[in-house]
Amino acid sequence: LSCITQPATLGTVQRKSFAGLNCSVAQCLEIVGERWTLLLVRDLLLGVSRFDAFEARLGIARNVLAQRLAYLQESGIVERVPYQNNPVRYDYRLTAKGQDLGKVVTAMREWGDRWAAPDGPPVLLIHDTCGHPTTLVPTCSHCGERVRRSDVHHEPGPGAADPNRTPGTVPV
C-alpha cells in the first residue's frame, strides 16, 4: 500500500496518486479519473476544439477547465495549435494517445444507453461501411470469435509485479 502514498495534484486538488499501482485500469484512471475530464475527451472526439465551446457545453468554471486542459496536454492526451495571434488563441486536438480513449468513451456511452437512457440513446453511432446504427461487438484478436464475459479469465502478464499471483487475490 506504500505504492499509493505519493500525492498528485490535479489543479489545486491534492489526491492520492495511482501511478505506483501495478494495474492498467488504475493508470488510465490516473489520467482520466476525474468526472469532467472524460466529458472533455468526449467533446474532443466529437470535434469540439475551442476553450469557449468547452466552457459553454460543460458549464465548468474557466479556471477548472484551464487546469484540466493543461493536465491533458501534460499527459500527452491533447495538443494545442494556435489559430489566432494578438491575443493568441488555441485549438485543442486529441493526440493518437487521446484518440485511443475513444474506446473508453464508447464503452461508457453504450453502458449509459443501456442502463440510463429511458427515452432511448441520445446519440447514435452510425457505421458508414454499412450505413446502419451500430453497437460494438467485441471479438478476439487471435481467433476472431465473439468474446463473452463467461469466455475469458485473467492471468498475470509480462508487466506483473508478482508473476505468481492470480489477479484478484489480495493484495493488489
Added chain:
Amino acid sequence: LSCITQPATLGTVQRKSFAGLNCSVAQCLEIVGERWTLLLVRDLLLGVSRFDAFEARLGIARNVLAQRLAYLQESGIVERVPYQNNPVRYDYRLTAKGQDLGKVVTAMREWGDRWAAPDGPPVLLIHDTCGHPTTLVPTCSHCGERVRRSDVHHEPGPGAADPNRTPGTVPV
C-alpha cells in the same frame, strides 16, 4: 446549463450532478465517475467480494469505502449477501447492470496496457475458446465488419433532447 446545477452527494462530497445532461457518457460518469469507484468495480469483476479485501487492495479509508459501496448498492451496481451473522458480514457482488461495466473497465485496461505499461501488461485476458491472450476487436452489430474510428459518425438518437442538433455542436 441549468441542467447541471442540481447538487449530488457522494458520501460527504458535494458535487454537481450530471443527471440532467442528455448524454449517456455523462450518465455513466454520474455513477462511476470517481476514481476509486471503477477500481472497486475492477476488483468486483475479478471476484473480490469482501469489505476487508477491498480495503487491503485499495488502501482506501474505511469510511470512504463504506460510502462508495453504499452508493454502488443504491445505484443498482452491487448487491450484498450476508455470509455471516453475529456480527452480520456481507459479500458484495455485481448485479447484471454492474457486470455490464466490465466493458468500460476492459477499455481502460487496454488503453493503459498500450500507453502506460512500459514493462508490458500487468494482467492478460485469456480467451478460453481459443486459449490465447486476447485484445478486443470491435465489430459492427449490424454487418459484423470491424469498426474503425474513421468508419463512424454520430447522429441524434431517439433520446436526443434536440433531434435537429448534430452531436458536438454547442451547447450540449
